[in-house]
Amino acid sequence: MNDHWNHRTDVVVIGAGLAGLSAARDLVAAGKSVAVLEARDRVGGRLLNHHLGDGQITEIGGQFVGPTQDRILALAKDVGVDTYQAEVPGENVYVHDGRAKRFSGHTPPDLLALPDMGLALARIGKEAARIDPAAPWKAPKALELDGMTYETWLRKAEITGGAVDLVNIFLNSAYGGEARDASALFSLWYVATFGDETHPGTMERGTGTAGGAQDSRFVGGSQLVAQRLAVELDGRVHLSAPVRRVTQDSTGVTVISDAGVWHAEQVIVAIPPLLASRIVWDPLLPPQQDQLFQRLPFGTLMKCVAVYDRPFWREEGLSGMGLLRGGSPLREMFDNTPPDGGPGVLMGFLGGKEWRKWAHRPAGERRGAVLRSFAQVVGERAFETVDYVEQDWTAEQWTQGGPTSVAAPGVLTSYGEWMGRAFGRVHWAGAEFSPYWNGFMDGAVRSGQDAAAELLGQN
Secondary structure (H helix, E strand, O other): OOHHHEEEEEEEEEOOOHHHHHHHHHHHHOOOOEEEEOOOOOOOOOOOEEEEEOOEEEEOOOOOEOOOOHHHHHHHHHOOOOEEEOOOOOEEEEEEOOEEEEEOOOOOOOOOOHHHHHHHHHHHHHHHOOOOOOOHHHOOOHHHHHOOEHHHHHHHOOOOHHHHHHHHHHHHHHOOOOHHHOEHHHHHHHHHOOOOOOOOOOHHHHHOOOOOOOOEEEOOOOHHHHHHHHHHOOOOEEOOOOEEEEEEEOOEEEEEEOOEEEEEEEEEEOOOHHHHOOOEEEOOOOHHHHHHHHOOOEOOEEEEEEEEOOOHHHHHOEEEEEEEEOOOOOOEEEEOOOOOOOOEEEEEEEEHHHHHHHOOOOHHHHHHHHHHHHHHHHOHHHHOOOEEEEEEHHHOOOOOOOOOEOOOOOHHHHHHHHOOOOEOOEEEOOHHHOOOOOOOHHHHHHHHHHHHHHHHHOO
């Protein structure tokens, strides 16, 4: 093999999402030579800006940040990307079986479901507080909680279908799934991660807009943070370089990609667990770790975006935020207009069982169904689009789902302790490996920084 294809470096980082780029940045700062190998022809992983023209963008991947997500906020500040408040003034709309009601604040006007929802939130909060974000499998009732789905756990407390539906509205976009898709232990641990070392995770912080996980957005779009990091890494990021094979022995690691072969001292793998399990490993991954990675598939999620000449709903006193329950393909929608107010953008999540119902349908039929959902919230002018865009993350070869990995019953207690365990010279990073804001941008940055620190600590 010619030298052009043979490279030497201290560390190879696989994946140029926020986790991989954060790890590479810290390693370079520590004086290491680094190569970042990215399968896609772009950086950012699950962050993706969509250009609206005239320099305006909206996001069709991850986009929101909020309090206690200090790692991503500090990193964005370092690379010169500002934030702005995501919440739009005006009333929200709750749609139940086709009937729309305006409301203010965070509580949907559903008198039948609300008492049970209050009870559910109290129980979720109490149980999540008992779970260590770094080791959920050690929780007091770990085996019992991991032996049932989240829906079973909710219904065992005589929580009605209405309250389960409201929980599922959140999970639709958070998991790309439903309460029945995940174990109770995983779901309660997920809530426990909505914080940091000094702020215990709460459901309210995870689901909230102002003051919660949907508090702010990035000026110029979230992908800009990754793009700025890549520029800072100055030629160390190699695109269109999917890694096919990783071989390690006592002398080092050989990483074979479509863009060449790299020989390194150590490797950080910063791609989704399921994709990591598909690399050819020599020697093989520990079977427990491989089994874990295969049991952490992503949910199913599509972001649907409609663009208008202006955000007309604001003139009607509407925020553009809607919660839809019963019969709608979308469960949650937001005003995704750029910060200076134009053009108008509405974004909705098509996830979980609704994705399964709609993803394979003709594009025009699906577009009509999505716009009808928007119209239930903002009126008939929702059909007057100037552009319509869909991003189906399940159809992305190097993601295959979204927005995060979901563990079914039995996975965490059987295999969870293998999650971030180093494998020889191989270290793991990614939003799914973080004890805080698991599956979020902050979790990605945190896990990348932690993997770099672990690697440097071994030298």
